[in-house]
Amino acid sequence: MDLVDILLEVLERDASDLHLTVGSPPIIRVNGQLERLDYPRLGSNDTRELIYSILSQDQRQRIENEWEIDFSYSVP
Template sequence: MDISELLIFAVENHASDVHLSAGEPPLVRIHGDIRKVEMPALDAEAIHRMIYDILSDDQRKTFEEHLELDFSLSLGDYGRFRVNVFKQNRGDAAAFRPIPNRIPSFEELGLPKVLMNIARLEKGLVLVTGPTGSGKSTTLAAIIDLINNEMKGHIITIEDPIE
């Protein structure tokens, strides 16, 4: 299974994360539970090849210099993925998180109306915080979408990693 097939599998199974680590089969997070993909464990060389197949020359250089790299990967109709590649004792490793093609509405997310009112203010600072996987990026996407559709002006976001 190559990286594209693995990510398509993740999207089709509604996985929120895909993890690659030497000595383990790929892991996916589905509805909060980490599950092993039904395939043999990947060795360090296989993961290295999978990662380097999706990196540009500049990205490879940055990864080799800093031992970590964050970037976005597009997979056609299956959407984009936020990717973090990093070094572990056993070799290269990676984490992939799908970025939905469609931005959910405030109503779909169950966000309070007061947040919609805050988003419509002409000035101010909004901090969206929480643990990994809690919906920060999705909430911010809904806020930015609302502002883009209803207001004129500039929006500045400070993100790490940038999505």
């Protein structure tokens, strides 16, 4: 599972948000409605690997301390 592939699907479906939560597949918000993407449920290692692949060191430290983070990312 690759985060850039997931983000490209977010863009293709014109979603406003992407939610990555342990125990659930990736979920997007389209027109105010939550929709599950066709991916397996995320384990804790899956979620960490997806998120850490795009976070800066400061953001990684923040998520370790606060257990959540709200940020934006541009697909290259």
